[in-house]
Each structure stands twice: as structure tokens, then as C-alpha cells.
Amino acid sequence: MPDDTPLLELSSLSVRRGRVNVLNSIDLEVSSGDVVLLVGENGSGKSTLLEAAAGLLPLSTGEVQHSGQLVRDSEGRRSKPKPFGLALQSGGFSQDELVEERIATAVAVAGYEADSNWISARLDEWALRHRAKDRIAWLSDGMKRRVGVLAGIVPALASSEEKLILLDEPSEGLDETSVNTLQKQIASLAAAGHAIVIATHDDNLSSLATRQLTLGKATISEEEIGESSQTSKPPECGTLEKSSENYLNSPPFKWANNLEKRTKTSTITRSAAGLIALAVIGGMLSQIAAPSNQSWVALLVLTPPLISALVRPGILVHLSDSRAQEWWNAHLGNNLQMGRNLPPLTLIPFLLTLFSAYLVIGHVDLQIILIAVAMAMLSGGSARVHALESTFPRQGATMVVLLQLIFIWPFLLLVDLLSMDASTFATKDAEIQLLTALVIPFAIWLVLPMIAPE
Numbered sequence: 001m002p003d004d005t006p007l008l009e010l011s012s013l014s015v016r017r018g019r020v021n022v023l024n025s026i027d028l029e030v031s032s033g034d035v036v037l038l039v040g041e042n043g044s045g046k047s048t049l050l051e052a053a054a055g056l057l058p059l060s061t062g063e064v065q066h067s068g069q070l071v072r073d074s075e076g077r078r079s080k081p082k083p084f085g086l087a088l089q090s091g092g093f094s095q096d097e098l099v100e101e102r103i104a105t106a107v108a109v110a111g112y113e114a115d116s117n118w119i120s121a122r123l124d125e126w127a128l129r130h131r132a133k134d135r136i137a138w139l140s141d142g143m144k145r146r147v148g149v150l151a152g153i154v155p156a157l158a159s160s161e162e163k164l165i166l167l168d169e170p171s172e173g174l175d176e177t178s179v180n181t182l183q184k185q186i187a188s189l190a191a192a193g194h195a196i197v198i199a200t201h202d203d204n205l206s207s208l209a210t211r212q213l214t215l216g217k218a219t220i221s222e223e224e225i226g227e228s229s230q231t232s233k234p235p236e237c238g239t240l241e242k243s244s245e246n247y248l249n250s251p252p253f254k255w256a257n258n259l260e261k262r263t264k265t266s267t268i269t270r271s272a273a274g275l276i277a278l279a280v281i282g283g284m285l286s287q288i289a290a291p292s293n294q295s296w297v298a299l300l301v302l303t304p305p306l307i308s309a310l311v312r313p314g315i316l317v318h319l320s321d322s323r324a325q326e327w328w329n330a331h332l333g334n335n336l337q338m339g340r341n342l343p344p345l346t347l348i349p350f351l352l353t354l355f356s357a358y359l360v361i362g363h364v365d366l367q368i369i370l371i372a373v374a375m376a377m378l379s380g381g382s383a384r385v386h387a388l389e390s391t392f393p394r395q396g397a398t399m400v401v402l403l404q405l406i407f408i409w410p411f412l413l414l415v416d417l418l419s420m421d422a423s424t425f426a427t428k429d430a431e432i433q434l435l436t437a438l439v440i441p442f443a444i445w446l447v448l449p450m451i452a453p454e
Contacts, residue, residue: 005068006031007164007195008053013062014074015045015052022048025061028213030195032162035186035208038199040215046199047089049215050168053197054086054330066164071333080333083110085165087152089172089199091144091322095137096263097255099128102136102151105255109331110155110163112240122157126150126181145173153185156194158240163194171202179204255328256315265314270348274308278356285360298418301356302375306411309349309379310404312386346376357418367425371414374437378407378414381441384448406444410437 008030015023022045030036038046051057055064055071055078063073066081085106086092093102103122104114123129126146136144149170156163171179179202186196186208198205206212214221259265281300291297319325353372354364361368382404389400414437420430 014060044215085155089168092327100132106151277304294419305352350376381444
């Protein structure tokens, strides 16, 4: 790219919240070495402008570009931006992440090898090294803020190439020592040619700024403060080697999978829900005679795996925690959708179907195995509904949850199939019924990402 290409360019950018124009036709260019402060009263639109610059918000008019590349426009087009740094006003991570894991993830997303010694040195600069192996949930609010800010500037700290860094109230909640560290690193990064945009009400950061933008009610005024600092000087902390692996290519990423392996959230919640239902059914059957009606027997067998299949996947629990999904969506350039993670999501309902059948019926045969496969597919479709839910605002998300009612149809088909004897199950009509029970959740799994909001 040409040297004079802005790292961030906003063109005629307008953002509405409800019926209110929060930002109205904003034009802004941020180039190498710029430190731009966004200031104004609470509610003036500082965070809105920063999040729009990150590609997180739908636009009424205009477009956002990073380094000459379209990130988002008012027509709904989105693309994955070049690696940049982002610290949201709060969160941006799962509470179950380890401190060092959050920094390593930010490094990997930026396209660099996460060297443990380098990460330890960065944690040391922010007085976090002694908490490296702790979960973020165990930290104080001030320490959590340090982790979030450090993760936001890591792409620039790791790179000799010019990066865009977006920081929302980075000094809020920090102690004096951490504020001094923040100021020194911003100054160093600007001198190295990186561009930093900061939404803040902290006057302590004004000495670093080259420009200050004051936001009012849908208005903006700009003031030149100092000259842009552009040099070829690398950051004081040194740089990392580029990674050959694209960390963003296979959602829901190593990040989510690693958390899932360590916390076992999905396994525990899905297993517990199904096993509790199975225990209740077992207790009922121990007190009363088992029903002779085969449909009732089939219903008892399949109810526990159905309950486990409808439980929200643990991966989505991690993503919904502390705005983690918004952080990921900004770097993806699109809303996260459940992709290639079906096996872990569907294994519990599959196994629970077999276990439940053995407990209630007393055996497992090919008929039951095929029905267990169909229950696994139902679980995958349900996971898609939960993933779609997470892309809508609260009111819309409530309506999306009602899509779970669709799965009553394939569930009843499977109950009917399980109640058949072997000769009836082998007929063509039964085969069509089984195929229908498989196709419905699979079709939902394929189609739902197409209606996710931009």
C-alpha cells in the first residue's frame, strides 16, 4: 500500500440508534503516527464512533476502511479487516480465559507466533506476570482492565508493520502506575508509525495526542494539537515472527476449543441436563410399572437426549461472556456462526440416546443407533439456533429462541420410529420418516446463517 494511505478512513459515516442519529456524516482519516483523541460528554457518541470504526455497528450512511480496504458500509457489505488492535470499554474476553491465554490469543489473531517469553515480558510491564496462570474471572476490575488494554495494543507491540489501534476508555479503572505504562507505550507505538484512536474523558492522555475530536449531539469538531510522529523506529519491546497459520480461518477458533477442553462447559451442562431427566424417568419407573404402550416407552427414552440437545453449547456461553463475541466479530469482519464444531456438540445427545434406550428398553440395536444419529443431527440444528440468537439484539433474540419449536416435529417422528417393531421399521415409509427427521435439522443448520443480521 502507498505510504500515504490512511490506516483508518471514515467517509460520510452516520449511525442511528433507534430514531436518534448518534453520528451524522462523519469524515475522518487517521494516518501513520497519529494519536487521535475522541472526547465529549457521556452519551456524545465516543464509543459509538470507535465501535463503528472497528466495523461492529451497522451504518446508516458511509463506509469504514482500514488501510484502503473496505471493512463495512451502509449497504451491508463487510469484509475481514487487516489485523488491528481493539480494546472495548469493558470485557472483550471470556472470564474463563487465563491471563496469558488472552494475550497469546491477541497475538495469534494479529498473525504472529505467540512466544511465551515475549508474552511474559509484556505481562511484567503491566504488573500482571504473577497472575499469568489465573483465570480472568479471579482478577480485580482494575486488573481485568489491564488485561483488556494490553490485549488491545499487542498487535502493534508485536509488529514492525504499521497497525491501527482502537482503544475505548483505556485508562478507566487503571491505577497511576498502569496509566504511566499506557502513556509510555502509546508514545512508543506512535513513534514507530502505528496509529492510535482513543475514546476517553481522561485529560492525562491529551499530551500524547496529535489531534482531538470533540463530539456533541450528532456533531463533531476537530482540533490539531501536535504533529504526527512518523519514524521507522521499531517499538521498544521488539517484534515477533509472523505465523504461518491463519487463526481466523476455522471458527469457533482454537480459542473456544481450548476453553471448552479446559472448562468442559458444554459436556457438563448437556450431560447434566440429560442425566437429571433420565434419573427422574428412572425413579418414576422404579415406583410404577413400566408402560406397555410403545409410544410412551419411546417418549421416555428420547426425552433426556432431547433436553441435552436443546441446551446452549458451552462455546456460545464463552462467546457471550463480557463482549467476547463482539471482539471476535470485529476481527472476523462478520458475525460468528457455528461452523465445523458439530462433533463435540452432538456427541452427548448421541450417547445419551443409547444409554437411555439401554436403561429403559434393555438393549441397543441398529434401529436405536440410527435414531441416536438423528438426535445428534437435531442437536446440531439446535446449536445453530443458539448461534443465531447471539447475533440479534435482546428482543430479536427472544423471538429466535422460539425457532427451537421446529424440533418438535423431527422429535415426534423419532418417537414414532422408536415405537415401531423391527418389521415396520424396515419399510419404505419408515425410511422416509427417518430421512425427514435427519433432513429437517440439517436444513436448519445450513439455512440459518443466511438470515443472521449484518
